[in-house]
Amino acid sequence: MYLQELQLQNFRNYASADLQLGHGINVLLGENAQGKTNLLEAIYALALTRSHRTANDHDLINWQAKTARISGRVVKASGTTPLELTFSRQGKRAKINHLEQARLSQYVGQLNVILFAPEDLAIVKGAPTVRRRFMDMEFGQMNPRYLYNLSQYRTLLKQRNQYLKDLQHHRQHDLLLLDVLTDQLAAYGADIIHQRLVLLHRLERWAQSIHAEISQHRETLTFHYATQVAESALGDPKTICDALTALYQKQRDKELYQGTTLIGPHRDDLRFQVNDKNVQTFGSQGQQRTTALSVKLAEIDLMKAETGEYPVLLLDDVLSELDDARQTHLLTAIQDKVQTFITTTSLSGITRQLIKDPTIFHVTAGTVVADGSTDTASAE
Numbered sequence: 106m107y108l109q110e111l112q113l114q115n116f117r118n119y120a121s122a123d124l125q126l127g128h129g130i131n132v133l134l135g136e137n138a139q140g141k142t143n144l145l146e147a148i149y150a151l152a153l154t155r156s157h158r159t160a161n162d163h164d165l166i167n168w169q170a171k172t173a174r175i176s177g178r179v180v181k182a183s184g185t186t187p188l189e190l191t192f193s194r195q196g197k198r199a200k201i202n203h204l205e206q207a208r209l210s211q212y213v214g215q216l217n218v219i220l221f222a223p224e225d226l227a228i229v230k231g232a233p234t235v236r237r238r239f240m241d242m243e244f245g246q247m248n249p250r251y252l253y254n255l256s257q258y259r260t261l262l263k264q265r266n267q268y269l270k271d272l273q274h275h276r277q278h279d280l281l282l283l284d285v286l287t288d289q290l291a292a293y294g295a296d297i298i299h300q301r302l303v304l305l306h307r308l309e310r311w312a313q314s315i316h317a318e319i320s321q322h323r324e325t326l327t328f329h330y331a332t333q334v335a336e337s338a339l340g341d342p343k344t345i346c347d348a349l350t351a352l353y354q355k356q357r358d359k360e361l362y363q364g365t366t367l368i369g370p371h372r373d374d375l376r377f378q379v380n381d382k383n384v385q386t387f388g389s390q391g392q393q394r395t396t397a398l399s400v401k402l403a404e405i406d407l408m409k410a411e412t413g414e415y416p417v418l419l420l421d422d423v424l425s426e427l428d429d430a431r432q433t434h435l436l437t438a439i440q441d442k443v444q445t446f447i448t449t450t451s452l453s454g455i456t457r458q459l460i461k462d463p464t465i466f467h468v469t470a471g472t473v474v475a476d477g478s479t480d481t482a483s484a485e
Contacts, residue, residue: 106414107444115170127464135468273364295346311403
């Protein structure tokens with residue numbers, strides 16, 4: 106899979122842009138605050154219908170405009186697919202092959218991307234919500250069923266939390282409806298937990314191999330999925346569902362008192378261990394960086410295994426955060442394998458001999474010029 110072309114209209118600081126992209130490594134070169142990351146954000150949004158930098162879609166629209174549009178052509182083994190995403194004050198619309206999709210969940214998965222930025226170290230060092238978001242965003246691209254279950258779960262969770270608040274403040278009194286919502290939430294939650302466990306087990310295998318190679322076989326990386334469901338009940342969705350239902354019954358008084366749902370995949374966590382020690386708490390900065398890099402590189406192989414296509418890789422100023430050994434491993438791993446976009450302020454920051462025939466774009470104040478080209482895509 107690769108993105109053949111990218112067009113922008115009134116997206117961030119780009120009034121218009123039309124880029125013909127290289128199949129291999131694309132380097133976006135320019136000083137800070139010129140629009141390099143905006144281009145990566147556009148590709149990410151084209152894939153996932155949302156930004157990785159803001160929850161407010163209005164931020165993506167050029168301040169002089171009322172709508173923003175991103176479009177592109179994705180090439181897969183099965184053929185070429187035009188994609189289009191439009192943001193407006195009324196919401197967003199997504200099109201596949203020029204046909205508008207009734208639900209965004211039908212659109213996600215047409216273009217698969219993996220983003221690696223300096224802040225992705227938070228996957229290891231950050232709060233549990235960061236790791237849950239990581240699992241949901243990546244697994245949702247790979248597995249339409251996971252994305253559907255997650256959407257249903259979030260809707261039910263919102264309804265159940267509201268009903269718990271109504272019960273807490275005596276605006277409602279019917280516990281039977283709470284039981285109905287609980288049963289539904291447990292069913293979708295069980296599927297999510299089971300799918301997470303299956304995909305994490307597969308991801309762990311690739312990450313272990315990569316981590317061992319980077320650490321020269323001195324370290325062993327393992328994953329631990331932290332959930333309130335007992336390990337003995339994690340065999341299949343039914344046993345997980347039964348265990349969740351029992352936990353909800355046990356915690357009912359506490360949930361009624363607090364007015365919120367205390368059990369489920371929205372409370373779970375993913376822990377990374379190096380040589381059986383929690384790398385978040387006890388790992389050195391180098392071990393944390395190696396863990397994050399190993400997980401990101403492993404995602405490439407997992408996505409290929411799950412979808413049949415390699416994803417597009419977005420590296421936002423990440424090379425400057427890696428030492429020579431990790432940078433070399435990263436560039437060697439992706440060479441001739443995945444279409445990659447790298448933002449950087451200087452080509453001297455990249456081991457040039459490891460990049461074969463890169464396509465270079467110069468970015469200046471929202472203007473993009475391909476190396477050796479007189480054509481421009483400008484924010485003017």
